[in-house]
Amino acid sequence: MTTTHAYAAQNAKSALAPFEIQRRALREFDVQMDVLFCGVCHSDLHQARDEWRNTIYPVVPGHEIVGRVTAVGSGVTRHKVGDLVGVGCLVDSCRTCASCQEGLEQYCENGFVATYNGTDRVSGEPTFGGYSTQLISDEAFVLSVPGNLDPAGVAPLLCAGITTYSPLRTWGAGPGKKVGIVGLGGLGHMGVKLAHAMGAHVVLFTTSASKIEDAKRLGAHEVVISKNEDEMAAHANSFDLIVNTVAAQHDLNPFINLLRRDGTMALVGAPEHDHPSPQVFNLILKRRRLAGSLIGGIAETQEMLDFCGQHGITSDIEIIPMQQINTAYERMLKSDVKYRFVIDLDSLRK
Structure with a gap:
């Protein structure tokens, strides 16, 4: 020993x-x-x-x-x-x-x-x-x-790298796919870099306008302030995949609304308390998936x-x-x- x-x-x-x-x-x-x-x-x-x-x-x-x-x-x-x-x-x-x-x-x-x-x-x-x-x-x-x-x-x-890489690979991030990353922290900044390198169109969601410039430096093609209802509505029914990295309890429904038919939101952030339950019809009516992913x-x-x-x-x-x-x-x-x-x-x- x-x-x-x-x-x-x-x-x-x-x-x-x-x-x-x-x-x-x-x-x-x-x-x-x-x-x-x-x-x-x-x-x-x-x-x-x-x-x-x-x-x-x-x-x-x-x-x-x-x-x-x-x-x-x-x-x-x-x-x-x-x-x-x-x-x-x-x-x-x-x-x-x-x-x-x-x-x-x-x-x-x-x-x-x-x-x-x-x-x-x-x-x-x-x-x-x-x-x-x-x-x-x-x-x-x-x-x-x-x-x-x-x-x-x-x-x-x-x-942080494998936690975001795994759902990006599992749900097919790549050319022709629109991928959202929620949150620009340790996980989120890796999600932006990796999704960009895979060839996807990358949109970063943040609550802070101060992160717009950095998100684009890291590889985001667009940045959406998630508190702005008009900005969110402009992306309704358009995402193939959203990787949600936020480790704090929050409402998932506004992001689920952004998924296209058969789109997936993968949760990788691990909050101390569970998120409120999403609205079931938001999933049913578009055959959307709410999923989880653990490292790799x-x-x-x-x-x-x-x-x-x-x-x-x-x-x-x-x-x-x-x-x-x-x-x-x-x-x-x-x-x-x-x-x-x-x-x-x-x-x-x-």
Whole structure:
């Protein structure tokens, strides 16, 4: 076992603070890495403060991880020492259910093992995430990072990137399709970039006129102020797909009205409280679909990373030292970041 420096929350009220964890001895198919960068996801805050009522304390958050391989188990064939690699939200699954067999480990019917706040399937011990100097994961859940991309900017792709890529791919975003992205935060800005790179006509929905210029810089062809009824009405019955990234409770009906017949709105934002139920006839009369989507499987996540490598796509980030994580959480609550905090783990090694 290896002593690893980390930051952890001890309870729902405590700030994150220095903490030491013991990483396991290498198993046959394990990959050990020095963590270089770790993105800060809003779900990290939810878990640290037990807002989803399932946190195992102490909790070491972090599931947008880029690192350098330092050791491998005797059976590892996919990665070698020195490789630049990534780990996202999953570090294991049952691997035998129908979903796992189809490469959809995020929907594992026996429950996937989360990178943190999960339970290791072998030892039964809690998993600890990327707010730490070292990580160990089974090679089947370790991804290759394209060498032409900035490693710090890649980190948020492991959650924010795949969370938006998966519904865009599932519901066919591409040339000739009109795609809406609701919200311009950590998820939304990646949705705009990816949908644009896929060749779709991209419309960004925001409540803030101050975000119009930035949305167009990121790749939106149009920007709609969602509080403006006339602007919304001008797009009625016209969208093939809307990816809703907003993680706060809100009325879905105005966006459902914008879907064409057989259009889909995919929810990827995870609010603390459920949205009000939509009007059923808004769905029935146009055969519209209201769907949900959860990150992506390992194969799809690697596909997303390769796609980003081909198109030069990374997240817009602000790099912080580990010691500023509590301030970053407070700023994140105020949407005071463009568009993702990324922790430089060298700050913790020092």
